[in-house]
Amino acid sequence: MGFKVISNTSRAKFSACHFLKEPLKCSRIHGHNYYVTVEVLGDLDENYFVVDFIELHKTLVSIVEPLDHYVLIPTESDYLKIIEEEHSIEIIKSSKRYVFPRSDVKFLPLKATTSELLAKYIHNQLKEIYNDKKIVVKLEESRGSIAVYEE
Numbered sequence: 001m002g003f004k005v006i007s008n009t010s011r012a013k014f015s016a017c018h019f020l021k022e023p024l025k026c027s028r029i030h031g032h033n034y035y036v037t038v039e040v041l042g043d044l045d046e047n048y049f050v051v052d053f054i055e056l057h058k059t060l061v062s063i064v065e066p067l068d069h070y071v072l073i074p075t076e077s078d079y080l081k082i083i084e085e086e087h088s089i090e091i092i093k094s095s096k097r098y099v100f101p102r103s104d105v106k107f108l109p110l111k112a113t114t115s116e117l118l119a120k121y122i123h124n125q126l127k128e129i130y131n132d133k134k135i136v137v138k139l140e141e142s143r144g145s146i147a148v149y150e151e
């Protein structure tokens, strides 16, 4: 057993809308208020910290804030056709067609915008900064539904 710090600052949250693969219920466009908790495990540094809490909160907020109030579109999806126009983004999925203002869309390099893959997306960005630590990302998409990615 070693040291672990946990960041679940109330600022590490984002609201976003998405849709998943047909014919899941979640294939219909809908939204979530996501809450992120991060655990960092590792040895103590020269200040006797695993990581500085202030830095960790700030880093986490800077990762999730850009997702807030957007339509999340996974660019590596094999079930969406994405057509980019000058001011709009058209998405074709099975028999459905969505058109969003470009300014409302956030593209993510993912196969789908499940909470599992969103947790991994957040994890990857934290890992770039805290590369010598074990990091656990818990993403709560609704009360009682939490996806976790750790490495």
Ligand SMILES: [Zn+2]
Residues within 6 Å of the ligand: 018, 026, 030, 031, 032, 141
């Ligand atoms: Zn959902």
